[in-house]
Amino acid sequence: MRIALTHNLKLTGSPEEAEFDSPATIDALSEALGRAGHDVERIEVSGPPSRVIARLEALSPDLVFNTAEGHKGKTREAFYPALLDELGFPYTGSDAYTLCVTLDKTLTKRILTGYGIPTPRGRLVTRATIENGALDDITFPVIVKPNFEGSSKGISGDFSVCEDSYQLAQVVDRQLSRFPAGLIVERYLRGIDVSCAFVEGLGHDGLLEPIEYVVDPRFSNLYNVYDFHLKNVRPEHVTLRVAELPGEVLERIKSLSRRIVRAFDLKDMGRCEFRVTPRSPSSQHGYDVHFLEVDALPSLDPSAGLFLAARRSGAEFDDVIRAIVKSACKRRGITSLLESTTARKQKKGLRVGFTFNMKREGGGDAEAEFDSPTTIQAIANAIESYGHTVVPLEAKPDLPHQLMAARPDVVFNIAEGLRGRGRESQVPALCELLGIPYSGSDPTTLSLCLDKGLTKQILRAAGIDTPDWQVLTTGREKMKPFRYPVIVKPNAEGTSKGITSASVVNDEPSARAAAKLLLERYGQPALVEEYIVGREFTVGLLGERRPKVLPPMEVVFIEKKEHPVYGYEEKQYGTSRVRFECPAQLTAAEVKRLDKVARDTFTALGCRDVARIDLRMTKDGTVFVIECNPLPGLTPDFSDLCNIGKVAGMDYRTLIGEILAGCIKRYREQRAAAAPLGVPNAPALAPPPAAPTPMRATSSAPQTSTALALPLTTALPSPPPPKLNGT
Numbered sequence: 001m002r003i004a005l006t007h008n009l010k011l012t013g014s015p016e017e018a019e020f021d022s023p024a025t026i027d028a029l030s031e032a033l034g035r036a037g038h039d040v041e042r043i044e045v046s047g048p049p050s051r052v053i054a055r056l057e058a059l060s061p062d063l064v065f066n067t068a069e070g071h072k073g074k075t076r077e078a079f080y081p082a083l084l085d086e087l088g089f090p091y092t093g094s095d096a097y098t099l100c101v102t103l104d105k106t107l108t109k110r111i112l113t114g115y116g117i118p119t120p121r122g123r124l125v126t127r128a129t130i131e132n133g134a135l136d137d138i139t140f141p142v143i144v145k146p147n148f149e150g151s152s153k154g155i156s157g158d159f160s161v162c163e164d165s166y167q168l169a170q171v172v173d174r175q176l177s178r179f180p181a182g183l184i185v186e187r188y189l190r191g192i193d194v195s196c197a198f199v200e201g202l203g204h205d206g207l208l209e210p211i212e213y214v215v216d217p218r219f220s221n222l223y224n225v226y227d228f229h230l231k232n233v234r235p236e237h238v239t240l241r242v243a244e245l246p247g248e249v250l251e252r253i254k255s256l257s258r259r260i261v262r263a264f265d266l267k268d269m270g271r272c273e274f275r276v277t278p279r280s281p282s283s284q285h286g287y288d289v290h291f292l293e294v295d296a297l298p299s300l301d302p303s304a305g306l307f308l309a310a311r312r313s314g315a316e317f318d319d320v321i322r323a324i325v326k327s328a329c330k331r332r333g334i335t336s337l338l339e340s341t342t343a344r345k346q347k348k349g350l351r352v353g354f355t356f357n358m359k360r361e362g363g364g365d366a367e368a369e370f371d372s373p374t375t376i377q378a379i380a381n382a383i384e385s386y387g388h389t390v391v392p393l394e395a396k397p398d399l400p401h402q403l404m405a406a407r408p409d410v411v412f413n414i415a416e417g418l419r420g421r422g423r424e425s426q427v428p429a430l431c432e433l434l435g436i437p438y439s440g441s442d443p444t445t446l447s448l449c450l451d452k453g454l455t456k457q458i459l460r461a462a463g464i465d466t467p468d469w470q471v472l473t474t475g476r477e478k479m480k481p482f483r484y485p486v487i488v489k490p491n492a493e494g495t496s497k498g499i500t501s502a503s504v505v506n507d508e509p510s511a512r513a514a515a516k517l518l519l520e521r522y523g524q525p526a527l528v529e530e531y532i533v534g535r536e537f538t539v540g541l542l543g544e545r546r547p548k549v550l551p552p553m554e555v556v557f558i559e560k561k562e563h564p565v566y567g568y569e570e571k572q573y574g575t576s577r578v579r580f581e582c583p584a585q586l587t588a589a590e591v592k593r594l595d596k597v598a599r600d601t602f603t604a605l606g607c608r609d610v611a612r613i614d615l616r617m618t619k620d621g622t623v624f625v626i627e628c629n630p631l632p633g634l635t636p637d638f639s640d641l642c643n644i645g646k647v648a649g650m651d652y653r654t655l656i657g658e659i660l661a662g663c664i665k666r667y668r669e670q671r672a673a674a675a676p677l678g679v680p681n682a683p684a685l686a687p688p689p690a691a692p693t694p695m696r697a698t699s700s701a702p703q704t705s706t707a708l709a710l711p712l713t714t715a716l717p718s719p720p721p722p723k724l725n726g727t
Contacts, residue, residue, distance in 0.1 A: 001337050002039045003325070004061035004089075005030055006052070006068045006080060009044045009649040011551060011583060018151040018232050019069040023649060025301045032321040033065065041657070044649045046071070047548025049083060051658075054543075056089060057668065058661035059386070062337050063328060064091035067300060074148045074181055075100050077297055090332035092324050094267045094296040102264055102296045105147050105184045112291060115263050117256055119291045120275070122186025127176060135172065135185070140164060143188040143225070144171050146179040150295060152228040154179055157221025161188050189290055191277035193226045194243050196257040197298065197306040198270040199320055200327035206261070208309035210253045210274075212243035240305045242312055245276065249287050260294055268327040271298040271306060349387035350664065353408030353436070354380055355395050355415040355427045369416040369494050375635045382656035383412060395427050403434060410663045411438040412656075414634060421492040421524065422447045424631055437666040439659050441630040445606040449628050450492050452527045455605065459625055462604040464597060466625045467530040475516045475526070479508055483530055485563055488514035491525040494629060499567040504531055531563055532626075534618040537584060539598040540632070540644045541611050542658050547602050549595045550648045551583035553640060580640075582647045590621065597623045605630070609662035612641050 007029075010020035021029075026042060033040045043055050045068045056064070064084055070076025078096035085096065093099075102108050106124040113119065124147055125134050143161050146154040154160075154175060162168040168185070175183055193213045200206045213226050219237040221227060230238050243250060257272040264270075273293045279286060298306055302317050310320045329338045356379075359370035380390045391406045393399060395415035403411075411431050417423025425443035432443065440446075448454050453471040460466060470480050471491055485506045489499050505511050515526035536557075540550040556579050557564035566578060586594070598613045605611075605628055612632035616624050633639035636652045645655040 001062040001329075001334075002041065002059065003033055004041045004043050004056060004059055004064045005033070006043045006045055006064055006066045006091075008046060008067075008069050008071070011647070011649075013233070014588075015153055015228065015232075018153050018228070021067055021299075022301065025299075026649065028302050028317065029065070029067070029300060029321065032318045033325070035318055036322050036325070038325075042649065042651075042654055045080060046648075048543060048546035049079075050546060051543045051548045051661075052080075053083070053087065054661040054665045055658065056084075056087060058657070058664040061089060062334065063325065063332075064089050065325065066091045066093050067297070069150075069297065074103065077103050090328065090334060092268050092328040094265070094270070098264050098266065099296050102294050103148055103150070105145065105293060106182075108264075108294060109186075109291070112260065112263060115259050117259060117263075117291050118289065120187040120189055122184050124182050125172060125176075125185050126182045127180070130172070135165070135168060138165070138168065138185065139187060140168075141188040141223075142168065142185050143223075144168070144175055145184050145186070146175065147182040147184045149179065151299075152226065152231045155225065155227045156229065157223050157225035157227045160225065160227065161223040188223065189275050189277045189288075190224070191275045191287075193273065193292075194245070194253060194276050195271050195273045195305055196253050197309050198257065198261050198266060198272070199306070199310065199315075199323050200268050201323040202310060202315050202320065203313050204254075205258055207254050207257055208306070209312045210243040210245070210250055211240055211305035211309050212245075213305075214239045214241060235303075240308050242309070243276075246286065249276065249289065252289050256289065256291060260291070264294065264296065266294075266296055267331065268324045269298060269306075271295040349389060350409040350667070351391060351407070352383050352388045352660075353391050353393050353403065353406050353411040354383065355393045355399070355411055355413045355438075357395050357416050357418070368497055371414060371633075371635070378636050378652065379412070379414065379634060379656055382653040383660060385653055386657060386660070399427070400430060403430065403436070408436060410660075410667045411436055412660055412663070413438050413440050414631065416494070416631065421451055424450050435670075437663045437670060439609050439663040441606065441608045441611070445608070445630055449605055449607075449630050450494065452489065452491050452529075452627065453525070455628060458604055459601060462600065464600055464604060464625055465622060467532050469527055469529040471525045471527055472512075472515045472519070473525045475512055475519055479511065479528070482508075482511075482528070484508075485531045486511055486528050487531045487565070488518065489527045489529065490518050490522045491527045493522060493524075494631075497522075499565060501561065501563075501565050501567065503567070504563040504565060532616040532618060532624050533563070534616045534624075535584075536566060536626075537594060537615045537617065538640050538644070539594060539613050539615065540641045541598060541602050541607070541613070542609070544608050544662060545603070547599060547607070547611075549598055550644045552586065552591065552594050552598075553580055553582035553644050553647075554584035556581055580643065582644055590617070593617075593621065593623055597625060601625050601628055610641070610659045 007026055008020040009026065010017045010022045030040045030042060041059050041061065043052060045052050066080055068080045070079045078100040081091060081099060082096035084091045106122065109119045109122060123134060141161055141163050159171055162171055172183060194210050196210045197208045198206045199208065202208060215224065215230060216237045219234065253274055260272050261270060275290045275292050277288045279288060307317055307320060326338060329335045356376050357370040358376060359367045359372050383390050391408055393402050393406060395417065413427050415427040417426045424446040428438055428446060429443040431438040448458065453469065456466045456469050468482065485504050487504050488511055489503060490497060503514060505514055511528050515528060518526040536555040537552045539552045541547040555566045558579060559577050594615060597615060601613050602611055607630045610632065611628060611630045613628050614626040616626060632641045634642060636642055642652060642655060650658065
């Protein structure tokens with residue numbers, strides 16, 4: 001089956017990402033699904049939901065393996081299951097209703113009380129309920145927890161347990177500032193923490209052996225609470241073991257867990273947590289069991305207690321993942337797909353025209369923006385790995401004939417064009433003329449962004465900070481009273497062509513001299529721009545109207561120059577003069593500022609599908625946009641966007657799939673709009689004599705060979721003009 005693995009990726013150790021999955025966990029899940037014979041597509045769900053929808057619709061998976069926790073709000077865990085229900089994609093795990101209810105600790109306990117399940121007495125506390133005396137008539141000690149959080153977020157063994165009213169009032173006031181949706185204040189019970197996992201198809205009725213959490217006494221907190229610090233910061237101080245309790249207590253835990261699974265109709269998997277408290281020595285029965293929490297979307301980290309319990313019943317990590325998939329398929333009535341994985345009917349892919357300009361030896365900086373045969377092959381392999389047929393189309397003067405002959409469904413475009421300041425717009429304009437959906441921004445955006453002066457006018461009009469500038473067309477114009485130093489660049493070039501450390505000058509005569517050299521060399525105006533002293537960043541974005549912003553990458557200058565430049569040599573060949581940090585070492589406020597400026601720039605310039613934006617941040621935190629590249633480099637393991645994608649949990653193939661998803665979405669919208677009228681999707685042209693040979697990929701990994709199936713150095717013969725309407 002084709003399985004989409006939806007997840008939130010943990011990139012930092014911040015509490016906000018405590019419930020997200022680490023890269024190692026996602027790797028483990030993906031590999032386990034792959035070993036079971038499935039094709040796995042990873043979909044990281046940060047960013048706008050429209051991006052997730054586009055990826056899912058482009059992939060059209062048989063099943064979604066969902067671990068996504070959502071981002072914010074009391075219903076965050078329910079968001080993606082609800083979205084998948086709406087889109088009609090079957091998925092693993094419980095439905096939106098169950099996830100919504102079980103994230104609410106107070107409501108969960110209230111429901112389970114009706115099923116005869118003992119739970120510590122507690123109440124929901126908000127700012128409004130405090131005014132109505134919600135903290136009156138409390139029996140101490142109590143523990144204060146956020147009502148709508150998991151992973152012990154907001155719980156500390158040092159301050160969450162309160163012994164008197166004064167301490168409680170202080171803790172509640174402080175915690176409501178962090179968790180305004182509400183807190184649960186419940187009776188604190190001394191004892192041990194035990195969990196009982198549920199995986200449909202394993203154990204007895206899906207219930208596994210209870211697991212006990214044993215904290216190293218040297219690092220135990222005052223109240224022996226399994227808190228956020230122990231769970232997320234110092235997990236090595238906690239040992240997981242099969243609970244060492246009397247048999248009747250273990251059976252009691254399983255019996256209560258069975259009721260909880262039925263009460264909430266948990267699907268495929270879940271975990272119930274209990275506090276086991278010793279009774280007085282005179283009691284005939286040694287322990288009481290109280291329910292604490294149910295997790296309908298439990299962690300699938302290989303080190304989690306669920307897998308320790310599974311091994312007790314003879315099931316390894318892969319067995320658990322297969323059981324979850326099998327349970328979901330059975331519920332959804334798609335077991336036949338699971339049983340016939342090797343002989344399943346393949347989904348029909350699209351015919352993808354792949355337009356590019358290829359870099360050849362001896363081309364110099366005239367071909368600096370072109371792509372090497374290795375990069376072209378890597379992109380083709382990535383596209384073909386999604387089941388599509390790739391038709392290579394080098395963007396040379398005969399491209400119109402090639403496109404008409406190829407008749408692609410969509411075009412994946414990385415072509416830079418051959419000449420002129422509108423060169424990057426030539427292929428998209430041709431695709432629009434022929435009615436072929438294509439990846440990336442439209443001709444207007446590509447033309448504007450290549451002209452640095454026009455780009456800055458648009459940004460300035462949109463209220464976005466960009467360094468002061470002037471475009472010199474002759475070099476003899478009267479110059480503005482700049483604050484020197486300034487940097488002098490070609491006005492309509494990419495890849496930092498014409499930019500070196502010598503491009504930064506300290507006075508007007510030097511600026512004029514530098515501009516004159518560029519005018520003569522590139523035959524185009526020169527841009528004189530105030531040099532911004534500060535940290536340099538580049539930010540990648542994916543999507544359309546509400547793009548997904550990838551983690552910012554900082555360009556760190558190793559050489560301690562007064563005015564360092566990330567120029568042509570560094571971008572083309574790499575150098576020891578700079579290094580890159582991604583994600584950049586920034587405060588949350590700084591990241592938010594960079595994200596906003598990048599997103600505003602993307603929107604102001606009308607970018608689509610993909611872009612990379614270069615910025616500088618001054619000491620006072622002002623962010624200046626230096627440049628926007630809506631056609632960024634895609635060289636594996638080298639281009640900035642590819643390296644940023646890795647940090648965001650995207651391998652090269654996934655990054656190409658993200659960019660491709662936008663034009664597939666537009667292709668399907670075009671077909672849907674045309675279908676009621678009976679209008680064909682392709683241009684109304686007579687069938688050509690012959691189509692170009694599809695590119696064949698032998699592996700989904702980038703190839704080192706520069707040979708392509710199509711002899712790209714030779715132009716295809718032009719087919720005869722098409723006959724229109726029989727004329």
